[in-house]
Amino acid sequence: MACLIFDADDTLWENNVLFERVIDAYLDWLAHPTLDRAATRAVLDEVERANVVVHGYGTAGFLRSLHDCFERLSERPASPAEAREIEQLASALVFNEVELVPGVAETLTDLGARHDLLLLTKGDPAEQQRKIDASNLAHHFASTHIVAEKHAGTYRSLVAERRLEPGVTWMIGNSPRSDILPARAAGLNAVFIPSPHTWVLEHDELDHADRGVLHLEHFRELAEHF
Structure with a gap:
């Protein structure tokens, strides 16, 4: 698992x-x-x-x-x-509701039947919690974590807190800078799912020869690999 x-x-x-x-x-x-x-x-x-x-x-x-x-x-x-x-x-940035990426709800249901799922997001705690609540996805995750920043130390702390085994732990996200590179630096595997709307400050170069990073095009593809 x-x-x-x-x-x-x-x-x-x-x-x-x-x-x-x-x-x-x-x-x-x-x-x-x-x-x-x-x-x-x-x-x-x-x-x-x-x-x-x-x-x-x-x-x-x-x-x-x-x-x-x-x-x-x-x-x-x-x-x-x-x-x-x-x-x-x-004023348009009032998150009364969120728009899920296609395939997210059903894919999380599928993956949750076979694996442990965690949520790790950065930002203002109250704002991020409002979005989590509005998404109706919280029940899929064994735990949710809202942090100020994502760096290698963030991932190491989560590994220690949850007693995770790095070799079978995967960080899944759209940001090279916050999701992929620091997770790899902490010894985790990673899945990169690019978004056409990724913030410019989250861009960074990935090593395409790194076999610890799985590159997918769509969220639904996760069910084919896990």
């Missing part, structure tokens, strides 16, 4: 596409007079990269980044009216 650890955002349900829609609307609204859209987005990415280190992940940190990006590009703080407009743009 294997232990399968699942990422949540953009693995079990759609997430970053919602942020990308807000960013598209934000860039339209910002309409910087001298920078093109790609250059403006690059500034926002830089601001987000700095902010997640200090403020973590989630909608509150993202909203802060939108305000900080405006201030950097405009060389002034947003006016009260502009601040309200930015907050209105981000």
Whole structure:
């Protein structure tokens, strides 16, 4: 019996596409007079990269980044009216419900009959828990874990806490930076299921010669391998 650890955002349900829609609307609204859209987005990415280190992940940190990006590009703080407009743009990020990736519910049911399943997600604890609750997937997992960041130490701690056997434990996710590379560094196997909407800050290079990483195209394919 294997232990399968699942990422949540953009693995079990759609997430970053919602942020990308807000960013598209934000860039339209910002309409910087001298920078093109790609250059403006690059500034926002830089601001987000700095902010997640200090403020973590989630909608509150993202909203802060939108305000900080405006201030950097405009060389002034947003006016009260502009601040309200930015907050209105981000108001779509209220997770009253989640959209599951196709095949997730039935595949988890199938896999749970044969293997131990865990959930490991990073972000704001209250926000992530709301999404877990809204997904109606929690019953599939022996335990769920919400962490501030995913690095090799995170995985080693989970192995120790749950007394897992690394050789038969697999981390399943869409993020090279948070799911695959640190899990491998901790001695776990990994399954990479790419998402077209993976956040740019989660991108990284994978070693395609690494036989400890299984590359799949769709979530449903997990049932063919485990």
